[in-house]
Amino acid sequence: MTSLKNKTPVASWLDYDFLAEEQRAVKCLTVILRTRGCQWRKCRMCGFWHESADPSLTQADLLTQLEQALERHSPDEDFILKIFTSGSFLDEREISGETRRKIAETVRRRRRQGRTKGRRRGGIKKLLVETRPEFVSEEKIKDLEVVEGLELAFGLETADDFIRSNYINKGFSFEDFRNAAKVAKKSGASVKTYLLLKPPFVSEKKAIQDAVKSADLVAPYSSTISLNLCNVQRQTALEGLWRRKFYRPPWLWSAVEVLKTVKRKRGEGLVLLSDPVGGGHKRGPHNCGKCDAAVVRAIKKFNRTQDLSVLERLDEREATTAETAAEAECECKGVWCALLKFDDFLFGSNPPSSTLP
C-alpha cells in the first residue's frame, strides 16, 4: 500500500524565470518529485534527501505527483516546467526508464495551449530536469525531446575539483560535468549549471573568487548559470559546522559581487540567476539584518530582468528617492569590504557580528 505522502510532491510552485530565447521572464512551474532520493547523499551541505519517499513508493506515484502539480499550478499562459527530484531525474533507480518516458509523454501532450475542465491552460514551452552527470546518456535525453526547449541542470557547485571533492564531497569531477554537458549539447539540449557560493571551509573572499572563476570555466558549456547561495539545511554536516561557528553563510554582498562581475563579463550571452533561499536569515545568506530585505529584493529583480543596474544601484552612496534609500549602501558594506581585505589573515575565522540589539 502506498502512502498519501508518496502521492504528493515535496513541493511545487509557480514563479518567473528568465527565458534566454525570448530575453524576458516567463512563468515557470517548479515541481520537486518525491522519489526514493539521491543515491549519493554525501554532500556536506545537502539535506534534500531527507525528503525522500517512503519505501512503498511506486513509479505510478511519481506520475500522480506530477499530475497533481500540473493540475494545481498550470498558468493560463505558456510556461517553463522544471522537474527536480531530491536527487537525479535521470537516475533510473529514482525514476525508471518507463516512468521517464511516461512523463515525457505527459509533457508532450501539454506542449500546446489547451483547455482543462473548461479552463484555459498554457502550453509547456520548455522542460528542465536536474541530474548528476553520471546518469546522462544520449538515449535518455532522446526520451525527453518532446518540447522545443530541453534543458539539463547540473549541480556542479564549483569548477574547482579540489574544493568540490574535499570540502563539498560531491563525488564527481569537472571532467564528468564537461562530458555530460557535451552529450547534452550534442543531443540538442541546453545546460544549466548550478554553482555554490561559499562551500564549507572556504572563506568569503575565496568563495567569491571561486564562484567568478567557476562561472568563467562553465560558461562555454552553459546557457544558464544559477548561483546557489549556500544555506544551512537541517541535519546536514554543514549544520554541525555552523552550530559550532565553523561556518557562516555567505554575505548577500558577496552574491551581488559575483552576479555583477559575471554578468558584466558575459552580458546577454548568458542567463545568470540566483535564488536567495533563506536570504536575511541566520541559516541563509545574510548581511547585517538592516539591508538584507533590500538586497534580496534586488537580486530577485535581477533574476527577472537580467538588468545589471538593479544591482549596481545598491552601491549608490546617495539615494535619490525614498524607494532607493532603503537599497542604498548600508554601513555593513564597509564591514564586508574589510572582511575581504583581511581575508588572508583570518584563516577561516568568521569575526562575530555585534551581539548588541
Place this chain on the structure above:
Amino acid sequence: MSRFYEVRQKDGAARIGRLQLNEVVQTPLMLRVESLTYWESKEGRGEVPRGAVGAVLLPEVHPFFEAGNSQSGDFFVLAFASALLNSPRDFARRIVGARERIPPDAALWVPGVATAENAAVLFYAGVDLVDNTNAVLKGYGGIYQTEEGEERLESLEELPCNCSVCSSLSAGELRKKAGRKRALLLARHNTLLLEKEVKKVRARVRAGTLREYVEQKVRSSVFLTAVLRILDSEAEVYFERRTPVARRGVQLKANTMESLKRVEVRRFARRVQERYEPPAGRRVLVLLPCSARKPYSASQSHRKFVEAVADFRGCLHELILTSPLGVVPRELELAYPAAFYDIPVTGYWDAEERAWVASCLRAYLERNLQNYESAVVVAHLGGAAREICSGVAAELGVEIVQTCEGERGEEATTAVCSKEGLSRLKEVVAELCGEKQRLTGFELKAGVVKALADFQFGLGAGSGLVGNLSLKKNLPKKKEGERMKITGKFPFYKLSSKGEVLARIVPEFGTLALTVKGARRIANFLSPRSSYKVEIGDFVPKGSVLAPGVVNADPEIRENDEVVFCGEKAFGVGRAKMSGWEMVESRRGVAVQVREVEEI
C-alpha cells in the same frame, strides 16, 4: 623547532617572548592587520617575511585535520578561531588544545577574535599573538569597544576613553562624521584600546600578577567568567605544568571565589598533604588563626601566641588555619605562597571557603593526628575558623579544646589576642603538656629548614640535609665538626656543616637554596620520581643552562624550583627558569639559572 621565537619570561601559561618578524617584536602582541603582508611558500605555509615561519592548526572538523602534535614552526595560527566564541567551554578547550599540540617555544596566534575585553583571558590561556581585525571590523560596523564590552556609537552620550581619537572630539562630533571617516575613527579607537590592553597584560606578566588581573577582567562578562571557571576546573593540569612554584616578592591576592581554585593554592594544599610531616616528639597540636602580616611570626598576634606558650613550645606543634591556603604548619610559614598572600578579612567566610579549608584540616588530621601523643587538639580560634574546626573535629570524633570564646560576627582577633584568651591558651597547653619544655633555637631553625627541603624536594630530603632531628637528643655528638649549624636571624637562616654552607633560605622567593655541597648531600635522598635533576650535555655552564643543553629533566620541575644539574663535565645547582618538560621540549630559552657549579 623554533628559530625566530624565544620565550623570555612566563606567568603561568602566559609568556613574554621575542618574535623575529621584519623587526624584533615582543609578545603578547597585537598585530596590525592593515600592515601584514602574505605569501605562500612552496610548502604552502603562511610566511611572514624575513624571520618567523608560521604553520596553520586546523580544527578536528576540517578534512585536512591531522591528529597528533605539530612540530615545525616559530608560530602557529589557530584556524577557524571564531569557533572558540561558540561557548565558554569551546573557548577554553580550543586554546588549551592548540597550545598542547605545539612546542612550548612556539608562539600561538589566534586571529580575528581579540577584543579589549577578552584579550587578557586569551593571553592568560596561552595565546601569544592576536590582531586588531575584530577591532577594525567592529569599528566599520559602528561599534565602539570598551574595556568591558561594546556599545553602539549612537547610544553613547560621551566617549569613555582618552585615546587620541576620543580626546580630540565628542561623541556627537564623531557621530556626525561621514560614514567612511567615522568607520576609520572608530576602528582606530578600537585598535588603540586593544593595544593598550595588550600592554597592560605584558606588564602583568612581567609582574607575575596576571591571574589577579584576569580574575578582575572576567567580571565584566558572563561568558569570560565561565571561561575562567572552566579553565580552573578542566585545565588544572595544563596550568599546573606551567605555573612557577614561587614568585619573587609577589603578593597573591585572593579577592574572588576563583582565587580558591588557583594552582598556587591547590598546589600548596597538596604539598602540605604529601610533602610535610610534623616534627617528631611534639605532644600537642595547637591550631592558630592567620594574621594579615606575613610571615605570621612577624605579626603582633602571633608574637603574643608564641609568648603565651613559650614555656611549652618544645612539646607542642603549631598549625595555622587560613583561607585560601587551608592549613599552614608553622615550619612552612616562609614558603610561597604562605608568606605571600593577602585576602579580604571581614569575619565572613562563604560556604565554599569553609568547605575548602575544612577539607584541608580534615586531611591534615587524618594523616597526622597519630603523630601527636595527646589526642586532644587545642584550637585557639575565633569566628568562622572556630566553627570550621569544631565541625571537622566532630566529624572525625576528635576531642578539641577551644580556648577562645566569642561567637561568629564578634571581633575574633580581640578574642584570640585578649588577655583572657591568651591565659586560657597557656593554661590548657600547660595542662596537656605537663612539664615545661622550651624549643631550642636549633630545633626551631632546623625544623624550618627541614620542612622547606621536604616541601621543595619531597619527603626525605629534609632529614637528608639536616640529619635526623628526632635522634639528635640521643646522639648529641657524632664526630667533632659533623654537627650541623644554623646561623642567621629569622628568616635568613643558613645551614652549614664543617664550616661549609649547605643551604640558605631565600625569603624573597620563600624557597630553600642549595649549595653544591648541600645538593650532593641530599641527592641520594631524592625519590627517582621527583629527583629535581636536570641532565645536561658535555659542557660546563657559566651563567645559565640553555634549553638545547638539557638532555633530560625531571618532569616535576617547575619554574623557580631549586634544581640540581649534572653532566659529564659539571655538577651544580641553580634555579629552574622553565618546567622540566619544557626544558626537554624547547630549543630556545634559559632552562636553569646557575648559582654554583663544580667542574668534574
